[in-house]
Amino acid sequence: MALSSKAPLLAPKALILVAPGSNREADLAHAIQTAGGDPHTIPLNMLSKNKDLLDRYRLVALPGGFSYGDLFGAGRAWAHELTSRFQDILDHFIDGQRAVIGVGNGFQALVRAGILPHRRRSATLAQNASGQFESRWVQLSSNRTNPSPWLIGINLIECPVAHYEGRFVIRENSTIPEQQIAFYYVTRSGKIAAGDYPANPNGSTLDIAGLTNLSGNVLGMMPHPENHVIPWQHPAWTRDTHGGLCVRLFENGLKAF
């Protein structure tokens, strides 16, 4: 039932796994296609019928949205589904050093499933410090000490956030190795946001906007790079403000693993 695009024959295949209530899957498909990939979108429930399905794909992507209506917290029910029904399949895929990306709600699910940062309950995504839904464009700087292939050739990118629970918090008595941090929120001039709103839109600890696992093949982030893969998606393009395109990120995901 996977819905396929009109991609070239040998384009790297990507699987977009959706849960009921996911809603940025079309955005991810567009980004993957723009980066030269061949995206297929399927509901998570399909996996239970076809456990070898993942073998055919280079990249697995978990989109944003409100999976299961965010019952019991953003991404929590999805994380439960992933770990209780598909832990072995996912472990196999991740241990095989293939690429995984979770964006927004997909990132929330990866954190709650204990796939990011490294073990369950070491970090969480809490309600935004502003107490409200944040929908705005942000600037991100990649962490140069993170060797992940996801970040090859990426310095500054710009893309929107749209979330209510996006404040990344490291739990007490837990630490995260610096090299796992993938993106920081920065100001328009590229300086670290240092917690300042709205450059850091949600109050995330250390301005962390995204991270990878230790081996660098799983990337999760709250902002939506899939919404800035062509220059005309930038809100100031009519004023000749360009740059910060995120398409390279998806090219890396499709080709660098």
Place this chain on the structure above:
Amino acid sequence: IMATRRLNPSWVRPAADAYGSVIEFDDDYDLVFKIEPNRRDFASRPLLATDNALSEAVNNVITSGFLPIAVTDILTLSHADPDFHLAVCRRIGSLCSRVGLPPVNGATIFHEGFSSTPAIHTGCIGIGPRGAAAKHPEKGDSVIVIGGPTGRIDEAEFQVGDPLTLKKLIDVVDYARKKRLINAAGHCRAGGLAVAVGLLARNIGARLDLQGLRMENGGISAEDLLLSENDNRIILAVPPENVKALLEICEQFDLEMSGIGDFGSGDSPRLIVGYGESEWVDLPLGFLRSPPRRELFADLPLPKSEALLPLAVEVVQPGPETFPDFLLELLAHPNMASKADAMRNFDVEVRGMSVIRPLVGKKLDGPSDAAVLTPQEVGGWRGFSLACGNAVRIGEFDPYAMALISIDEAVRNAVCTGANPRRIALLANYYWGDPESPDTLGRLVEAMRGSFDAALHLGTPFLDTHAVFTKHPVGEHLPGRMLISSIGIHPDIRKAVSMDLKSTGSSLYLIGDWQPFLNGSHLLAILPEPSLGESFPPPKSLPARVNEIYLAFHQAVMAGMVCAAHDLSEGGLAVAAAEMTLAGRLGLELDLSAMHESPFISLFAEAAGCLLVEVSSEDSDSFEMLFAKLPFRRIGIVDVPGSLSISHGGKEVLKMSVSELRKAFNGNS
């Protein structure tokens, strides 16, 4: 609709399910645009009524066989309560982001006459490959119900669908449509299951056994089963061989599905409903093909001397010393001031389609004329625009003129961003008083006559027209609401234009045949004592050459000559120029001597069919050549950041700092 028949454009065609029309997007895809007014009482249950209206608009797009991709909203509220406005906008934002649809265009119109009947109209745009739209059921198709369970009818706790179920319905029907599993679809709104199935079955009939229907709880009466409404329940006509495949899709998305019968009832179309052995209903459906008609009377021509219809108010023209206060008051008026606070809750990025957003400019705080979107489903550079026009105040003076101005506004807003003026279609929503009152009905007839004439003049067909009639407290005046929405095709989104000034040294032009009117203008609403002096009634027709002007402007946009464009609407040239400066954080130096002998009229009178256009100095000559035979005026230049400065007859009549204008518009934030 008569206008559409008369125009008979090749790029608009009747929807396959016979409800309204669709507009051609390109060679392969069509767009559908549906608008729903609140059916529930918006004054007492605003949030539930908002959910209800929005869900119904989305459901309408789903059941027409298209994929919902964006949302619009028009609120008509009384002045009283900004918190109310914010709460409703938060609700829209929350529901939209949960369903994954960007709320990209709309308007809020405050009017003291709306206090007992505030209303919301929500729109939904859908896209689909041509020929894939929902059609009619075939005899033998199974009647399938998907979505939420059927509950009891309870006015206090009506069944409002949750966004999760709504999103599942979008996904399931989209998958099923792509696999061509469905023949037709209907939506359980007014009249519930009985009406949804009855309408689908109007030509072939249906037999239902409600034993199969999933219920919310036990003890539901037969009447409730048949008539209870639920935003998130859809009836599908599915060929029997496809039912298993559909069930599989529903399982993938955790959506409930039940079979309750078959389409087809023998020789004549009947709706036969039973529960196991007992038969409840056996209703011939022939009456659906000849709906009842009622005769009502309208007072025409409209009486001229009535207090509510001052066809010509006369105005003493105040001197320049009052201009700054007028301009600040207009910019800060709730109808014009920034709605950024409310829109902060709107995720306009989801689906990645936004090219021109509701807020544009250097700091993203300028009010956009229209939204421009490019559907990623299709690829390429083609896009579409969404805009609206609602000149309610003019209707107080002249409903016919209101229709002209509203339609022109919905069109020129789209034209400003670069939409093709020959590919713009309209939706009209009337929210009107009691049709049994001949005066009220007379005003509706006048408005509809105006909309017919304007649509023919501009070459803009209607996709659909809806009217809601409402009773209101005796003695209270209810202004007629005519809400026009437009959808236009943008040939190349890389050339789309925003309204903020771009660069110092470029020229500012006023294009269009500027015919000023004050009666019904926004200025009149804030003038302390309109009396004596010359009268400026609203126009009796749109400028004759408005089409040529829009077309020439479109050519200029496609040739890349236009840096910025904004339409003249409420508040006249002064407000339009002020908005361009504050959005671009650049000044303007204008000379309005050539417009009208009165600087007051030149600044604040309103006019149809006019745009302010910024053109860079290197493109000025070619731009003027393009307009050589059309009405245009070069009225000034874009200045270094600083001020809006306007002279008239050699004298400075207004000079205000851009930051002062910005503060008035943004509410000092």
